[in-house]
Amino acid sequence: MDDTYHIFGLEITSVISLPATPVLDPRPDTDPDVVITYGEAPEALKNPKFKGVRFQADPGEFLLRVDGVARYHVQEGCRITILPEAGANEDDILVFLMGSAMGALLHQRNILALHAGAIAVNGGSIIFSGPSGIGKSTLAAGFHRRGYAFLADDVCAITTDNGHPLVIPGFPRLKLWADVLKKINADKNTLKSVRWGKDLEKYFLPADGFSNTPVPIKSVFILEMTNTDKMEITTLKGAGKIDPLLDNTYRRRFLEGLGGKKDHFRQCAAVAAHAAVYRTVRPDKGFLLDELMDMVEARFLS
């Protein structure tokens, strides 16, 4: 029988084992919020509003095609149908399911998803956002090692309660590259790799003491790199806080076809209204993780 999970605040029943602890007592009498199954997925959507290279998006409908892995058909925010390619490995299927397919599903449900990692500090959540390779997961992992509770990596889902934005915890694991694991003294040999049998030294690091309770947002650090030696944090103000949130929305282009851009703007504005937003610049040469963490920590503890 398929397991049921609580992820991103949703009750999800999945044909594939997800990297989370299954729920022993699913809600009786009502359907789960999301069902993930194997089945038929179309080769293409009919006249989608927006097409990328390997995704197509239309209101309520989304299709992703990954060569040698699977097609993912995401519908109405409640169903993901996966058509695996012959010989595809389940670990590989999982990577794109937890990433782009889940991101599209959150967009369909009008849940704000930032491209970010998040931790919890004294009952408030701290978000690290920015483009690929900027250090989001590294910071989340580093702070988790310093004893802070881990909330999300890569996809950071945000809901509102009476207008107050909260981070909804995601999958209880981080994706980290071998060089980062070395930096935080984690042994890659004990970890599962993200892609099965592939020349990619990227691993899953499970999070400890994970909780599913949403946490009100306190601060958002927008990460940037510079080719100088400058390491600095500046406080963003007013409308200037909104653009970086829009820009760092998870798979923002999906919204071009899915719609909901007005809601998306409102959600980002709500985060900007309730949280401190900092522009955080670090040198691209080397990664002075401890120095950066000290600077960031001083801000979020203040």
Place this chain on the structure above:
Amino acid sequence: MKGIIWLASYPKSGNTWFRVFLTNLLRDADTPASINELESTPIASARGVFDNNMGFEASDLTADEIDRLRPELYIHLAENATEQLFMKIHDAYTDVADNMSLIPHAATGGALYFIRNPLDVAVSFAHHNGSDYDTSITRMADKAFAFCGKPDRLHNQLRQKLLSWSNHILSWVDSAPFPVCLLRYEDMKSQPLETFTKAIRFAGLDYTREQISKAIDFSLFDVVQQLEEAEGFREKNSASSRFFRKGQIGSWREELNETQAKRIVDDHREVMRRFGYLDENGKIIY
């Protein structure tokens, strides 16, 4: 659909100089453009371009998987471009699968290929990478040389197979099935108006002699060097102190020793001769 015009070269061969010129030409303003606003000529190996258009991230793929998707990315970009698209590229022209080139003909209008005396490239490349001259000479001779190839970390760009300096040139000039316009750094320096005009006509752009002259003046070495001094240059490698360093022809003569110069000539003799960097007696021309 207008195909992409590729701005192709081995590193440190005048590509960025041309991009500064082109930015100024397209902008056609009364003052020089900022060197930090070269967005109209993005690099083909940028992670963001791939991630934004693909639907999933390059960071979850191996370098070979990424390579197999890149041709589709460029076709997609060409199909959706609303104006002439220029892309900088340091990859050699290679195949990513049977009968599939990294740079698909279907996405291409043509390529401007920039070439520079390899002895000057070796010096400039070393300063760019913060390495010594012998290392850059070794890299230039390495037929398997690539940028961003290590699989244990996330690089700021996608992997780029450069091959050796000679093979890089031959891959574009001899293998590409689309028109390639060859531009020598030395000619851009000594006969700028003629050389830049040739490039602009090849790209199908219709600008006057006055407009081209102005863009050349706004991208003169002294000008960009001052701009870098004043505002920094975001494309500079953090290992080097400045991007626009000397920009001279023949500065290798003060930098390389005889053994180093001989190594480069031995490694690249045939291509150097073919493109006018060695005379018939084997003497280095620049």
